[in-house]
Amino acid sequence: MSVDLATVRRVAHLSRIAVTEEEVNHLQGELNAILAFVEQLGEVDTTGVEPMTSVIPMTLPLRADVVTDGFYPERVLANAPLGEDGFFAVPKVVE
Amino acid sequence: MTDLTRLTITAAREGLAQGHFTATELTTAYLGAIETAGALNAYVLTTPDKALAMAKASDDRIAKGEAGPLEGIPLGVKDNYAVDGVRTTAGSNILKNFVPPYESSVTANLWQAGAVLLGKLNQDEFAMGSSTESSAFGPTVNPWRRKGSSQPLVPGGSSGGSAAAVAAHLAAGAAGTDTGGSIRQPAAFTGTVGIKPTYGRCSRWGIVAYASSLDQAGPIARSVNDAALLLRAMAGHDAKDSTSVDLPVPDYQQSCGGSVKGKRIGIPREYRVDGMSAEIAALWDKGADMLREAGAEIVEISLPHTKYALPAYYIVALAEASSNLARYDGVRYGERVAGRDIVEMYEKTRASGFGAEVRRRIMIGTYVLSAGYYDAYYLKAQQVRTLIKRDFETVFAEGVDAVLAPATPSPAFGIGEKSGADPVEMYLQDVFTVTLNMAGLPGISVPAGLSSEGLPLGLQLIGRPFEEQHLFALGQVIEDAAGRFEIPEKWWL
Numbered sequence: 243m244s245v246d247l248a249t250v251r252r253v254a255h256l257s258r259i260a261v262t263e264e265e266v267n268h269l270q271g272e273l274n275a276i277l278a279f280v281e282q283l284g285e286v287d288t289t290g291v292e293p294m295t296s297v298i299p300m301t302l303p304l305r306a307d308v309v310t311d312g313f314y315p316e317r318v319l320a321n322a323p324l325g326e327d328g329f330f331a332v333p334k335v336v337e
Numbered sequence: 338m339t340d341l342t343r344l345t346i347t348a349a350r351e352g353l354a355q356g357h358f359t360a361t362e363l364t365t366a367y368l369g370a371i372e373t374a375g376a377l378n379a380y381v382l383t384t385p386d387k388a389l390a391m392a393k394a395s396d397d398r399i400a401k402g403e404a405g406p407l408e409g410i411p412l413g414v415k416d417n418y419a420v421d422g423v424r425t426t427a428g429s430n431i432l433k434n435f436v437p438p439y440e441s442s443v444t445a446n447l448w449q450a451g452a453v454l455l456g457k458l459n460q461d462e463f464a465m466g467s468s469t470e471s472s473a474f475g476p477t478v479n480p481w482r483r484k485g486s487s488q489p490l491v492p493g494g495s496s497g498g499s500a501a502a503v504a505a506h507l508a509a510g511a512a513g514t515d516t517g518g519s520i521r522q523p524a525a526f527t528g529t530v531g532i533k534p535t536y537g538r539c540s541r542w543g544i545v546a547y548a549s550s551l552d553q554a555g556p557i558a559r560s561v562n563d564a565a566l567l568l569r570a571m572a573g574h575d576a577k578d579s580t581s582v583d584l585p586v587p588d589y590q591q592s593c594g595g596s597v598k599g600k601r602i603g604i605p606r607e608y609r610v611d612g613m614s615a616e617i618a619a620l621w622d623k624g625a626d627m628l629r630e631a632g633a634e635i636v637e638i639s640l641p642h643t644k645y646a647l648p649a650y651y652i653v654a655l656a657e658a659s660s661n662l663a664r665y666d667g668v669r670y671g672e673r674v675a676g677r678d679i680v681e682m683y684e685k686t687r688a689s690g691f692g693a694e695v696r697r698r699i700m701i702g703t704y705v706l707s708a709g710y711y712d713a714y715y716l717k718a719q720q721v722r723t724l725i726k727r728d729f730e731t732v733f734a735e736g737v738d739a740v741l742a743p744a745t746p747s748p749a750f751g752i753g754e755k756s757g758a759d760p761v762e763m764y765l766q767d768v769f770t771v772t773l774n775m776a777g778l779p780g781i782s783v784p785a786g787l788s789s790e791g792l793p794l795g796l797q798l799i800g801r802p803f804e805e806q807h808l809f810a811l812g813q814v815i816e817d818a819a820g821r822f823e824i825p826e827k828w829w830l
Contacts, residue, residue, distance in 0.1 A: 245704070257659065257703040258666070258680070259696050260688035269700065272760055276701055279761045280648040283717050286724065293719035294726065297550060297777030298537045298802065302579055317438040323673035330668050333679050 244274045341366040342506040346410050346563040349509060353399060353409050360399065360409025363509075364392035364453050367411045371455065371507050376829040379492075379502040381416050381474045382424055383456035391453040398451065405451030407570050413508035415499050416457040417464055417545040418444050418554075423454070427545040428462040428472040428495075431671045431690025441543025442575045443512060443554045450570040455508055459498030462692045463662065464519055464547045467766035469497025470756055471694045479527060479749050480505035480824050484791035487828075490749040493523030493766075499557045500527040504824060510558040510567050514544060516551045517650055518770025521782035524557050525744035525795025528784045528822035530564045530812065531557045533770075535802045536777035537582035540575030546661040548654035549580075551774040560821060561783060561812040565589035568805065584803055592806040593813040598632030600811070603737040607643035608769060610746065617743045617794065620786050624741055624796040627785075627818035628811065638737055640728040645721050646772040651764060652705050652718035653775070659702025665690060697760065726776040733801050739811055742769050744782040744795035773799055781808040783815045784822045793822050 245253070250270050254261040261269065315328045324331040341363050344352065352358055368385050388411065395409035414420060417427040419437035426432040440448075448454070461471040468491035469477040479492040480501055492501040496513030500523035503511050513520040515533035524531025532555045539554035546552060556567035569590070574583040604625060609618070625635045667673035667686035674689050676682035691699070705714035732740070746768055755763045773780040778799055785796040796815060800808045 249704075250700075253700050253704045253707070255684075256707060257696075257699050258663075258683040258687055259691070259699065260681075260684035269697065272697055273701060273704070275759050275761055276651060276697075277704075279764070280652055280714070280718075283645055283648050283652075283721055286642070286645055286717075286721050288717060288720035288724070291720040291723050293716050294722040295719070296580075297722075297726065297775075298535070298580070298582065300537070300580070300582065303576075305576070314438075320438055321435055321670035323667055323671070332668055333676070333682055335679050 244277060245270060342370045344509070345560050346407070346509050346558065346566055347560065349410060354404070360392040360395035360453065361389065363409060364388050364411045364455070367455055367508065374505055374507055374829050377478045377480055377501050377505055378475055379459055379477050379498045379505065379507055380413065380456045381426065381428070381459050381498065384423055384454055387423070388453050388455050391448070395451055395453060405449065406566065407447065408451030409453060410451070410509050411453045411455045412447060413455050413458045413499060413502045413511040414444055415460050415496050415511065415513050417460060417514060418512060419543040419545070420444055420454065420457070423457065425457065425545070426473065427464070428460045428474065429691065429695070430473045431665050433473065433672065435670055439543060442540035442577060443544065443571045446571055446573060447512065452570070458502055458511060461495035461497070462695050463545065463658070464495040464514055464516055465658070465694050465698055466494045467518065467522055467763055468755065469494040470752060471692055473692060476752050477501050478752070480829070481527060481749060481792055482828065489752045491526070491752055493526035493749065495519040496557060497523045500524055500529055500531070503527070503529045503557050503559055505827070510556055510563055512554060512571065513557050514552060514554050515774065516547050516654060517774050518767040520555045520557060521744050521770045521780055521795070521797055522766060524782040525784070525793065526749040528793030529557050529559060530561050530781065530783055531555065532564050532568055532781040532805065532808065533773065533779060534568060534572060534805050535779045537580050538572045538779070538803065538805070540573070540578040540581045542575055542577040548657035549661060550657060551654055561809055561816045562590060562593045564781070565593050565809045582803070587806050589806055589809050592809040595810040596632065597628065597810050597814055600633045600738045600807070601736050602628050602633050602635050603638035603732050603740045604635060605638050605640045605643065605740055605742060607640050608742045610768060614747060616788055617746065620794050620796065621741070621743050624785050624815060627815055628741065630818070631814040636737065638732045638740070640732065640772070642721065642724045642728050643772060646725050646775050647764065647768055649718040649721040649725070650767070650771045650775055652714050653722065655698045655702035656706050656715050657702070659699045659706065662695070662699055694760070722775050725772060729776050729778060738801070739807060740799040742797050742799065744769060744797040748788045748790070748792035748794055769797060778802060779805045779808055781812045783812045785815050785819045787822065791825070
């Protein structure tokens, strides 16, 4: 499978990465090189093979559903580009 | 006094215990060495005040007879480990001002054992790379050079800063991470020892995620014994990582020097890839001889799905990366670039904050997970992953104790040599290391010889899950037979 320019633009948007027209051309070549490389997996017969979900067989551990951490909003917000009154601030989302 | 930075961790512990020097003196020696080695660009941040305060605390504990297993040992930490109050960037501009208010579990274990933090080490951006060239801080330079040449070489990657610092005596040891070979390949390129433990052995909590089902923490050190000491301190169960395994951590140092008599070592015929250099092939044979002379039995084995590990990796890892890196949206942490609405803000933030390789990998990952392609790519790759793991399970069930293979297809290459138009050329660096990440198995890279041009070459031993102790025993046999490899000249001084 190979991607066309429209697909590159669509994938960039899905990835939330702005791309210039010049980058789209470059990316098409690079993405197609990688996709051509992974194409060889088609040779492998995987009929009836379980897809791996956990590399080490283990049961996901459970813990009591209680609050174990928190209560320091100033630390949580310390790295936020923009914070206000104990909240993360973003551009207006709903009109 | 002899140069304290030349000492292995094992020797430094001895010197500290006997009072030949203090932790403060040892740390000061390392801080001095780091200052003279700016040309290598191994560190992205040094923390001298913190280092000296930690060393002073170590001296106090040594005086009181309360020394931990790594008391006063100065270490560097790859920049994808969160260290409380210390800038942590994972080599990316998007995190260039990120100061975590928490500590990763592995580094917390190291400080608990008494280790001293010298600073944060360079890496490929988000650990995506095999050369440390994709860092926002510029490339790290390998302290090794070809005989008679001054061409700068890469230290491998993504833990290239860690490997270069340990090889150049800018840290007694270092913490790295390995998703597809990022500890073992740079160890091989710098004449150091690196081990990626079994998936689940070390906690991933507080380490900047790349591909969560493949990422593992591990040490880079100057000897097999040093690596054993470091891994023992780093490993252990952690309730904050649901994939961390609740198993006792053996005293790995006890295994170094242990007998390997009667161990069956598999030589996988599929690893004799087309175009393998004669030098690497000869090194591999020599490694088998070393183990045979120590009493091990060498048997040829087959791991039929080997050639599919790398393409399957590039689907699984990139899919997971696209999901993990969705968190860098310019809202909760990291850099933000304004836009006219929130979507444009996301798109501009991510376009400017991520480097080219990271953007490429996120986009591939997004594509293979997108509607209509999931089964053809991601599901298929996870099925192939099952087959790769089954290959190893089969040979282990047939009585093979460990597998011997080269660590890399070549010695260190020049900076800029493999960053051309085709990204796959760089990806092929991981051909011998990536199978272990796909199967969750432990692997150690041990220096075993020099190339004709005087560059270090490494061999890799692959073990059964949670049997790292056997890798230390086998690795010690290689080290005893091949010797340790020191840089001939500190040309950067």
